[in-house]
Every structure is written in C-alpha cells, then in structure tokens.
Amino acid sequence: MPRFSVIVPAYQVQAYLSECLDSVLSQSYPDLELIAVDDRSPDACGAIIDEYAARDPRVRPVHLVENVGLGGARNAGIAEARGDYLVFLDSDDTLTPGALHAIADRIEATGDPDVLVYDYARTHWDGRTVRNQLAGQLAEEGPAPFRLADRPGLLRVLMVAWNKACRRDFVARHGFTFPPGYYEDTPWTFPVLMAAESVATLDRVCVHYRQRRQGSILGSTSRRHFDLFEQYERVFAYVAEHPELECWRPELYRRMIDHLAVVFTQPGRLPRGSHGDFLRRARALGRRHRVPGVRFGPRQTLVRLGLHRTLRSLRLASALRRRVRRTAGRPVRALRSGALRLHYALQSRLPLRADLAVFAASHGPGDPGALEEAFRAHAPHVRTAWLARPGQEGAVPAGPRVLRPGTAASWSALARARYLVNDGEFGPAVRKRRGQVYVQTRRGTPLLHTGLDLLERPAAARDTDFGELLREVDRWDYLLSGNRHATLTWERVLPGRYTTLEYGAPRTDVLHRATEADVTRLRAALGVPAGAVAVLYAPARRDHRRTQHPPFDLERIARRLGPRFVLLARPHPAHGGPLGTGPGIIDVGGHPSPAELCLASDVLLTDRSSLMVDHADLDRPVVLHTGELAVVEAVRGTYVDLRACPPGTVADSEDELIDVLVSGRWCDARSARLRAEFRERFCPYDDGRAAERVVRRVVLGERAGLPVAVPLAERKPVPPAVSRAPWATVPQPSGPPTVTESR
The missing domain is CATH 3.40.50.12580 (CDP-glycerol glycerophosphotransferase, C-terminal domain)
Known part of the structure; x- marks a missing residue:
C-alpha cells in the first residue's frame, strides 16, 4: 500500500497536464500512486494519461464515461485510492521538487495527523511567483499535532483541497465527498478542518498554483458563480448536523460574507445585469445564517445588506479618483483624430459583412494563402481580400482583392469583414468586433521556444512586448495546429480562450496536389x-x-x-x-x-x-x-x-x-x-485537405x-x-x- 495517493482530475488541460504529471512522478519520494482521472475530456487528456500509464506502473488511469465536473472526478479518484494519505492536485498546477518528501517527513514527525496543511505559491504567466500571503498561519512552532481550536487562523487560508494531505481512513470514516459545482472545495475544506482530531502544518511551498490568464473556473464570467450560495448552505447544514461544531458558526459566517464580497467585487466574474440578483441572494443568505456581534468592513457590510446601488456608486467614485490621480500633473496629450481613424470608427458601427474575409501573412502566402484558396473553393459566397504592403504584391496569391494597409479601403475591410485570417498580428489599432471570427495560423510547427517561454530567453525574445502579444491572443477565435505537439505547445505558451483546430497545416495542401x-x-x-x-x-x-x-x-x-x-x-x-x-x-x-x-x-x-x-x-x-x-x-x-x-x-x-x-x-x-x-x-x-476541413468547420459550421x-x-x-x-x-x-x- 503506497504512502500517498495523488489524485489529478483532468478536463481540457492538455497543454498543462504533462507538466503536472511529471511534477508528481519526478518526486524524490517514490512511494506513491498517481490516480489520473480523465473527466471525459474532449481534448487529448485521456490519451496523455494512457501514455503515462504505459510508461510508469505508478500511474493508474481512470476514464469516466461522462463529464461529472471537478468534484465528481475527485470522488472517482478517492474511490480508487489505496494510499495512506490523499493528496489532491489540479491538472494545471504542479508539485514543487521534494514536496512529497517534505510532506512525508512532517507527517511522520507529527504522528500521522488527520490533516496536514502545507503552503503554495501563485505562478503567473510572466514568470512571477508570489507566495501565499497567509503563510504565517502555517508556522511550525508550538505543539503538533493540534486541534483547529488551537489554530483557528487556518480557516482563513485559501479554502482548497490541494494544499492539504488528508488521511484516507479519516476521510472514509466521516464520509467526506466533493459536491458538484464551481466552489466544491468550500464544503470540503471547512468540514474536514473542523472534524479533524489532529492537524499539523508544513511551512513550505509544496504546490505552484498556476494563475491562468483565461480558461480557469474562477476567472470565467458566468452565473455559475451563484453556486457559492448553495455551497455555503452545505457548510452550515454540516454544522447543524454536528452540534459540537456550533462554536465555529461566527467564523464561518465571517468567511462566507468575505467570500461573497470577493466574488461580487472581482471584475469579470459576474455577468452584466446579474449583480443586483447576486446581492439580493447574499442578503437573504446572510439573514438566514446571521450571527449577532460579528463585525465587518464597509465593503462586506454593503454586500451583507444587499446595497447594490450604494456599493456601485462607491466603486465608480473610487475608479474616478484613481483615474484623476494617474493623469494629474501630466501634460495634455495631443489629440490624434486623423480622417482614417475616424473612418475606421464609423465603419465599425456598420453591420458586419458575412460575405467578406480579410487575409494577411508575414512572409509569403503560407497557411493564410491556402485558406484563402479554400474559401473560394468551398465557400464561394465569401469574397476575399488580402492586405499587402508596397513591394509585397508578388507574394499575394492570385484571386483575392489586394488592399494596401493604412488606406480607407483596408480600414473598411478590417472593420466590416466577418472573417479575419493571419499568421501574425493585425496590430493594436485593429479592434476585433463582436461577431468577427479571427483565425490564427501561426508559422510552422514550434520546434524552438516561443510565446511565453521566451520570457527566460532574452536573446531570442529581443524586444517582444509580451503584454501586447497576449492581448492579440485574446482576439483569436481559432488557432490552427498540424499535430498534437503543436497543439500542446501553443495552448501552453499562448494561453487564451480560442479553440484549437488540430486539422493539419493548410500550407501543405499544395504538396499533395x-x-x-x-x-x-x-x-x-x-x-x-x-x-x-x-x-x-x-x-x-x-x-x-x-x-x-x-x-x-x-x-x-x-x-x-x-x-x-x-x-x-x-x-x-x-x-x-x-x-x-x-x-x-x-x-x-x-x-x-x-x-x-x-x-x-x-x-x-x-x-x-x-x-x-x-x-x-x-x-x-x-x-x-x-x-x-x-x-x-x-x-x-x-x-x-x-x-x-x-x-x-x-x-x-x-x-x-x-x-x-x-x-x-x-x-x-x-x-x-x-x-x-x-x-x-x-x-x-x-x-x-487541411484547409478544406478548416473552412467547413469555421465558415460552414460543420462539426461532424x-x-x-x-x-x-x-x-x-x-x-x-x-x-x-x-x-x-x-x-x-x-x-x-x-x-x-x-x-
């Protein structure tokens, strides 16, 4: 029986999964089993898991017949676990080198506690690593193990499952499972800590918590964030079923209001028009579980009382003060309102033209040229135009209308075309409109480091503006890929919400004709x-x-x-x-x-x-x-x-x-x-037929x-x-x- 069962649920994380699994299998402490759960992922996660299982007997693949979400996938991993301790790891995060060895040593030193809480650090796309601000709560001074009552500050540490090692028989004895939902960690973390008879801490960063620019659950805009209300109802229901835990109700109430305030005020979580409904439900939940005497700051108080308009007014006033402070003392910048920019702005207010596609390429026709030909062959109702600077006309494929960048005609086309295709960048002056479809082809198969991997390669990065690069990535709807290697590389080094079409390289179509x-x-x-x-x-x-x-x-x-x-x-x-x-x-x-x-x-x-x-x-x-x-x-x-x-x-x-x-x-x-x-x-x-597949999928809407x-x-x-x-x-x-x- 292994010491650790490391449970990794995987869903649409093919670009990060290998790094996650490698971080586990390369640990200096080998007494482990890695339970990798494929949550019916539509990408290559299942195949990657099977490849690792074929190479390493410690990997135990679990393939679910339907998508059950993060909580259900973890439950499936728990059901298969045989280790003394359960260690959860999200598939886009990694264990730090030596983490399991340090966890095992601390567990042994503290007499096999029910729960060991260890530290983490947030890793950002630009290379920054920021340690948990509440790391002081994990100090190892004093007697250990202990009860939560001796260190109540642990309830303020990030409420997630992946910063804790839980004894498997303790979890089984209490019947702990993860519920469905966005915030499934909340009704797991609080009951586990409150029910544990022995807790210990490890003052060491054991997990690198990846801060994905896009694609993470907490970074998405959705009404599914309303799931938070149901999860806290589960927490208080657990307390009601265990009267001995009533002493924790004031702290849980405070944590709940803090959590609701964070979700409400965090930009990009709640959809437009849902804030009022969120505060009304927050007020009702707060009244239902209110604990007299608990005090809050101004922001938390307004959320608890459901004062939507007051809170919004204060936020607008704060934003105005910040803007005034930024511009104070600066010289008035010269206004640049050229006729072409005005023309582009006016064109952008006109309806999109579903029968127009604009193409551009950095060096020769390449993939955009092959796609332009496929547009004319398989979607003849779409007219095509090609952006080419003076002297580049010879590199333009025969067929599309040639437009010179910077002219009124080119700005009109960029403003109103339904489809934009490029292997480089259109530039920051071009704003992608709602309804436009941007197809990015890149240039060739990535064999050398590129994208965010160049952050550590200054000689190769030269003057790359990585912020501008990622803003360009945010415009993409589709990214073309010729093979799995390219797919996994692009999605990791150029993170975004785009859909990767692993259909082949259109530029190679001519080779087969x-x-x-x-x-x-x-x-x-x-x-x-x-x-x-x-x-x-x-x-x-x-x-x-x-x-x-x-x-x-x-x-x-x-x-x-x-x-x-x-x-x-x-x-x-x-x-x-x-x-x-x-x-x-x-x-x-x-x-x-x-x-x-x-x-x-x-x-x-x-x-x-x-x-x-x-x-x-x-x-x-x-x-x-x-x-x-x-x-x-x-x-x-x-x-x-x-x-x-x-x-x-x-x-x-x-x-x-x-x-x-x-x-x-x-x-x-x-x-x-x-x-x-x-x-x-x-x-x-x-x-x-790579270009044909792309056109049929993107323009004609064919999936099957x-x-x-x-x-x-x-x-x-x-x-x-x-x-x-x-x-x-x-x-x-x-x-x-x-x-x-x-x-």
Missing part, C-alpha cells in the same frame, strides 16, 4: 539543371549571432559536390542578403513560396527550421546539420530533441555534410526509416462529417525529380488518424 509536371516546371523556373540533385538549404535564425551567415562555406561545398548537385540557398527573412554565390548555388531568397521550393528540391538541408516538417511531409529526404545545436538549445531552447528523433541523416560538421551527400547516405534506408517516424509524429493530418485524414501509408505525394530506389520502399506507419479540435 502537385504533379510531376509541376515539379518540372518549378525546377526549370529556378534554373535547376536537368538530372541534378537539388539541395534546398534553409537555415533557421540564429539568435546568438548578430550576423546570419551560414556556419559553413557554401562555395566550398558546391565545389566538392560537383555538377551532380545544385544548392538552392534560402536565407532566413532576418538574414537580409544571399547566403552564397557562385557556380552550383542558386539564391532563392526572393521566392515567395517555401512549398514550391520543397517541390523543386530533392533533399532539404537545415539546422532546425520548421520547414523540415513540410519537406518530410513530401516524403523526401532531410539532412540535419547539428553543428550549433547545443548553442541554440542554450540560447533559444528547443521542444524537440532533434538528435534523438531526427527527420533524416545527421551531419555535425561541414566535411561530414559533404560526405553524407556524396556517399548517398542522405537517401539510404536508415534515412527513410527516420523520416517515416518523424512523419508519423508531425504530419498525421497533412493529406491535402469532416474529411478524415488519409493514413500516411495511403498518401502518394509527387516523387522528386531525381528518383532513387530507396525512396520507393520507405516503410510507412498505418492507421487512420482522426482530426481533433480542443477547447
């Missing part, structure tokens, strides 16, 4: 000699270097390879110039379509560019240059260990790279096997009956111009993947 004639035409247009092996060299940006010159001599490589090879050199957009010149080198930096370059090439040479995913999707060889990979991992950070799971043959140096290409190892059986494994992980849905992804073994991408026998016998994984969406 191309023909041999297209390949021949593209190679001729680029100047690739007939019969030559075209090596597409596409490096990623190296954040640790001021100059982006390649780490090897392209001219020397071209000379050593000879006329059988030609290098298509595509610098990163941040490079600003060609990577090399001379015989055997073709500069393709100005080519707007990476997909066409993949089609024209026979093999991709890169260090860590996400273009390797698209090239592998074509089932064409990839050579990975790892010369600076260790530095990149230190400076930028990586999500995928490319040396452990490379997309093909690996070369550490310039000479080894030449040998790989000359000897033919770039297209041998081992390279094919590695590529097959890589495709299975990163290309499960890239079958040529979307095209099922073609299994990898059945896909027949166009072969390269220079065919090799090993390519025809590449082992392919089987089994049809299903497209998924989360949140």
Whole structure:
C-alpha cells in the first residue's frame, strides 16, 4: 500500500497536464500512486494519461464515461485510492521538487495527523511567483499535532483541497465527498478542518498554483458563480448536523460574507445585469445564517445588506479618483483624430459583412494563402481580400482583392469583414468586433521556444512586448495546429480562450496536389539543371549571432559536390542578403513560396527550421546539420530533441555534410526509416485537405462529417525529380488518424 495517493482530475488541460504529471512522478519520494482521472475530456487528456500509464506502473488511469465536473472526478479518484494519505492536485498546477518528501517527513514527525496543511505559491504567466500571503498561519512552532481550536487562523487560508494531505481512513470514516459545482472545495475544506482530531502544518511551498490568464473556473464570467450560495448552505447544514461544531458558526459566517464580497467585487466574474440578483441572494443568505456581534468592513457590510446601488456608486467614485490621480500633473496629450481613424470608427458601427474575409501573412502566402484558396473553393459566397504592403504584391496569391494597409479601403475591410485570417498580428489599432471570427495560423510547427517561454530567453525574445502579444491572443477565435505537439505547445505558451483546430497545416495542401509536371516546371523556373540533385538549404535564425551567415562555406561545398548537385540557398527573412554565390548555388531568397521550393528540391538541408516538417511531409529526404545545436538549445531552447528523433541523416560538421551527400547516405534506408517516424509524429493530418476541413468547420459550421485524414501509408505525394530506389520502399506507419479540435 503506497504512502500517498495523488489524485489529478483532468478536463481540457492538455497543454498543462504533462507538466503536472511529471511534477508528481519526478518526486524524490517514490512511494506513491498517481490516480489520473480523465473527466471525459474532449481534448487529448485521456490519451496523455494512457501514455503515462504505459510508461510508469505508478500511474493508474481512470476514464469516466461522462463529464461529472471537478468534484465528481475527485470522488472517482478517492474511490480508487489505496494510499495512506490523499493528496489532491489540479491538472494545471504542479508539485514543487521534494514536496512529497517534505510532506512525508512532517507527517511522520507529527504522528500521522488527520490533516496536514502545507503552503503554495501563485505562478503567473510572466514568470512571477508570489507566495501565499497567509503563510504565517502555517508556522511550525508550538505543539503538533493540534486541534483547529488551537489554530483557528487556518480557516482563513485559501479554502482548497490541494494544499492539504488528508488521511484516507479519516476521510472514509466521516464520509467526506466533493459536491458538484464551481466552489466544491468550500464544503470540503471547512468540514474536514473542523472534524479533524489532529492537524499539523508544513511551512513550505509544496504546490505552484498556476494563475491562468483565461480558461480557469474562477476567472470565467458566468452565473455559475451563484453556486457559492448553495455551497455555503452545505457548510452550515454540516454544522447543524454536528452540534459540537456550533462554536465555529461566527467564523464561518465571517468567511462566507468575505467570500461573497470577493466574488461580487472581482471584475469579470459576474455577468452584466446579474449583480443586483447576486446581492439580493447574499442578503437573504446572510439573514438566514446571521450571527449577532460579528463585525465587518464597509465593503462586506454593503454586500451583507444587499446595497447594490450604494456599493456601485462607491466603486465608480473610487475608479474616478484613481483615474484623476494617474493623469494629474501630466501634460495634455495631443489629440490624434486623423480622417482614417475616424473612418475606421464609423465603419465599425456598420453591420458586419458575412460575405467578406480579410487575409494577411508575414512572409509569403503560407497557411493564410491556402485558406484563402479554400474559401473560394468551398465557400464561394465569401469574397476575399488580402492586405499587402508596397513591394509585397508578388507574394499575394492570385484571386483575392489586394488592399494596401493604412488606406480607407483596408480600414473598411478590417472593420466590416466577418472573417479575419493571419499568421501574425493585425496590430493594436485593429479592434476585433463582436461577431468577427479571427483565425490564427501561426508559422510552422514550434520546434524552438516561443510565446511565453521566451520570457527566460532574452536573446531570442529581443524586444517582444509580451503584454501586447497576449492581448492579440485574446482576439483569436481559432488557432490552427498540424499535430498534437503543436497543439500542446501553443495552448501552453499562448494561453487564451480560442479553440484549437488540430486539422493539419493548410500550407501543405499544395504538396499533395502537385504533379510531376509541376515539379518540372518549378525546377526549370529556378534554373535547376536537368538530372541534378537539388539541395534546398534553409537555415533557421540564429539568435546568438548578430550576423546570419551560414556556419559553413557554401562555395566550398558546391565545389566538392560537383555538377551532380545544385544548392538552392534560402536565407532566413532576418538574414537580409544571399547566403552564397557562385557556380552550383542558386539564391532563392526572393521566392515567395517555401512549398514550391520543397517541390523543386530533392533533399532539404537545415539546422532546425520548421520547414523540415513540410519537406518530410513530401516524403523526401532531410539532412540535419547539428553543428550549433547545443548553442541554440542554450540560447533559444528547443521542444524537440532533434538528435534523438531526427527527420533524416545527421551531419555535425561541414566535411561530414559533404560526405553524407556524396556517399548517398542522405537517401539510404536508415534515412527513410527516420523520416517515416518523424512523419508519423508531425504530419498525421497533412493529406491535402487541411484547409478544406478548416473552412467547413469555421465558415460552414460543420462539426461532424469532416474529411478524415488519409493514413500516411495511403498518401502518394509527387516523387522528386531525381528518383532513387530507396525512396520507393520507405516503410510507412498505418492507421487512420482522426482530426481533433480542443477547447
């Protein structure tokens, strides 16, 4: 029988679940069982739990047949528990290193108390960690264990289940369970503390309580916050059933009024128009359980008396004072009311146009370009427009109306279009209107640290405004993802309320529609000699270097390879110039379509560019240059260990790279096997119909009956111009993947 049963309920937290489970399984105290409860989560939580259970026998998966909520999921975990102590952990939080060891030592030192209360710290998206302000209540001075009467201040510590270890037989003896509702912790915490015959404290942060920007229960706007009234009725009903606990009624009454005041005054919890009803119910509840002689502050008194208008007036006056204080002494700012801004404001008051979609992309058409084509094919009633700055017209796909940013026409389109599609940002001046649908595609599969993970990578983050980045995220309705790795990464590093559509990468659709004639035409247009092996060299940006010159001599490589090879050199957009010149080198930096370059090439040479995913999707060889990979991992950070799971043959140096290409190892059986494994992980849905799935879901509203992804073994991408026998016998994984969406 294990010492601890750690119960983790999971529902729509796929981006955080792995980190939570890792924090438990990596504890220095191994005597535990991890009961992970899949609360019928519609995302990948169930699959993640099963993967952990297959790797570690301490993980016991529980899959519920229907969604029962946090309380019901915890009850299901309690029913399966075999440990001496129950430890609850929410699936977006983590245990700190050594936490269970410290808890076990304290339990032993205090004689196995019924309840051990330990501390926590709030962790914010910007990296701040703030310890519980009432940590003083958990001081370990004095006799232990004790009764709650000896330390009544514990009732003021955050009323949650996950900062306590409860003896399982104590819980079973009293029949404690979690009720349904938003605030299920309240009728658990108070009875557990009051009924415990022995309590101890641990003055140590054992849990990191993640402060999610959006998506958490307490951070949502809903009338479900009215659940608080029913939960406190349960608390007082428990006291009524146990007369020996009547002494706690004054403190419970005070805590109840404080809690109601917090919910009422916290911005963003109660929906507009519900505040009056909330205060009326608060007044009725307060009268029903009123304890004479208990005093409150002004805010709590107004909530208890239900004085809605008075409280609202005081809050408005306080806000006005803060605004005046902020602006006092500042020079009057010049008014900026240009005709275009006024035009945009006026256009924003007009009805949205359901037949208009606006597209934009940072570097080439990419995913937005593929979606624009799918709009015209599958939703022809929607007219499309494309934002392009002067000089970028050549990168605009044929078909949409071209608009120059900053013109009256562009502001009109942005103000009235029903659909907005971008792989970057429209900018803070564009305000997303109610009813507009914003589809964000991002750029490629995230292999390097991005989003909030760059907070700890200043060299890579450079001048990123993370606050503005997250305000942009708040506008998104949908985020596209090509695989589970991308889904879990985006949802964690770019937290928001958007829905992730794990349907594949639309930019790869063209790869599966191309023909041999297209390949021949593209190679001729680029100047690739007939019969030559075209090596597409596409490096990623190296954040640790001021100059982006390649780490090897392209001219020397071209000379050593000879006329059988030609290098298509595509610098990163941040490079600003060609990577090399001379015989055997073709500069393709100005080519707007990476997909066409993949089609024209026979093999991709890169260090860590996400273009390797698209090239592998074509089932064409990839050579990975790892010369600076260790530095990149230190400076930028990586999500995928490319040396452990490379997309093909690996070369550490310039000479080894030449040998790989000359000897033919770039297209041998081992390279094919590695590529097959890589495709299975990163290309499960890239079958040529990703954009169609997105349009059918977003524009046409179809949820069922979307095209099922073609299994990898059945896909027949166009072969390269220079065919090799090993390519025809590449082992392919089987089994049809299903497209998924989360949140």
